[in-house]
Amino acid sequence: MTGTVDWRDTPLSRLLGSRLPIMATGLQWLANAEYVAAAVNSGMMGFITAASFVDASELRDEIQRCRELLSGRAFGVNVSMLPKLLPGDRTEATMTLIMDERIGFVETSGRDPSPYVAALQASGCRVVHKVPQLRHALTAEAAGVDAVILVGAECGGHPGESPVGSLVQGALAARALTIPFAIGGGIATGGQVVAALAMGAAGVAIGTRFLVADEIPAHAQYKQRLIEAQAGDTTLILSSVRNSMRVLRNDTTARVQMLEGDGVNDIQQLLPHVRGTLGKAAYESGDWRQGALSAGQGVGLMRCTAPLVEIVAELEYEADAALARLGCGSAAV
Incomplete structure (x- = not known):
């Protein structure tokens, strides 16, 4: 196997306008403006977690802080919807705020996002929906989302009630989806990024690996x-x-x-x-x-705390090394 492969340039990285096909997904209580700005500065797309803030005004302030840190560059907001619409649900107000603020990207999860997709896209927002099963990804694709994240059984948080491993998720999605998809769950090394791309994914979603980043506001x-x-x-x-x-x-x-x-x-x-x-x-x-x-x-693959940019640099080095083992040089951009 010969030739040069640029793993950084994929349909997902082009959709996100990011240097890398990696999404630093929302983290409850932890994905704040500083973390998201560091993710974007490292070449990824990051998402402020809306549920971490008690009301719309706090979320709006955090969005403004992130906008200032990034000098107006695009970033995302994570919206975790309850499986069923219940009293007190804040999804409608959060989506309105996202549209009013002209946020570039939204990461949704939970119930069907179809009631919001067209309006979000009309405001200039790209919609990435996170799901635990291929059938949910197909529903999201039919609803018109721009991309999906399929999480495997290895993921932190909610892997669904019939968890499927990330390797199998990637193979299933590659056969069935026409929109770009990312694989999440257990992704913590650059070699795994290359493996996901080799299966047909357009990128990866990472959460746990980044929990030891210096920018994460945890003890x-x-x-x-x-x-x-x-x-x-x-x-x-x-x-x-x-x-x-x-x-x-x-x-x-x-x-x-x-x-x-x-x-x-x-x-x-x-x-x-x-x-x-x-x-x-x-x-x-x-x-x-x-x-x-x-x-x-993927928690078992951590070695030390570090600035997010250094963790990402390590992922890039590992991805390049993985391609070199296959006889494919990787062109850095």
């Missing part, structure tokens, strides 16, 4: 625990309420799994242990033993 003790963790130090909880979540093993997960093993399948009984504010407190205090802290199996 050093929490980051140190991630560095020490092995790939098997995550587990799934909340399957009893059909909201499976991959998280770091700790005292909270042991308690929740015990309750679920005893037959508890009422979210109201489980919520005191997994509510988001507990996770936020853990990030602030460094007490990783408490709260449901999303983490994927």
Whole structure:
């Protein structure tokens, strides 16, 4: 196998206007303006997590702060929608704010995004929808989204109720989708980026690998625990309420799994242990033993904390090395 391959130039990187086909996906409580600006400056696309802010005015302020840090360059907002529309849902107001602010990109997840796609695109926003199953990706494609992210069973957060590994997700998507797709879940090295592209993906989505970036606003003790963790130090909880979540093993997960093993399948009984504010407190205090802290199996591939730009540079070096092993030189741009 000979020739030069530029893995950086793909339909996804062209869609995003980014140097790399990598998305630094939204992270609850953590993907703020500084982190997103660092992601964009590193050559990726980043997304402020809307759910981290208590109201629209706080989110608008964070958007403005990110805009200033990036001197007006494009970035994204992550909108995690509940599977069902319930009282108190803020999706409509958040989408209106995104359109008013002329945000360049939105990463959606949860329920069907079709009610918002046309309006978002009319405002100049590109829509990337994240799903755990190919059938949901096909629905999103039919709704007109610009790209999809398929997350594998290895991902931190919500891998769905019938998790499928990232390698299989990529092969299935390549056969069925016509729009650009990214693979997420366990992606933590440049070699894995190349593997995803080789399967037909247009890029990757990364969350867990970036949790030890200096720009992540979390306590050093929490980051140190991630560095020490092995790939098997995550587990799934909340399957009893059909909201499976991959998280770091700790005292909270042991308690929740015990309750679920005893037959508890009422979210109201489980919520005191997994509510988001507990996770936020853990990030602030460094007490990783408490709260449901999303983490994927890629946690086992971390070595140290570093500025995000250095982590990305390592990914690029690894991707180039992977192509070199195959006899394909990679053209840096």
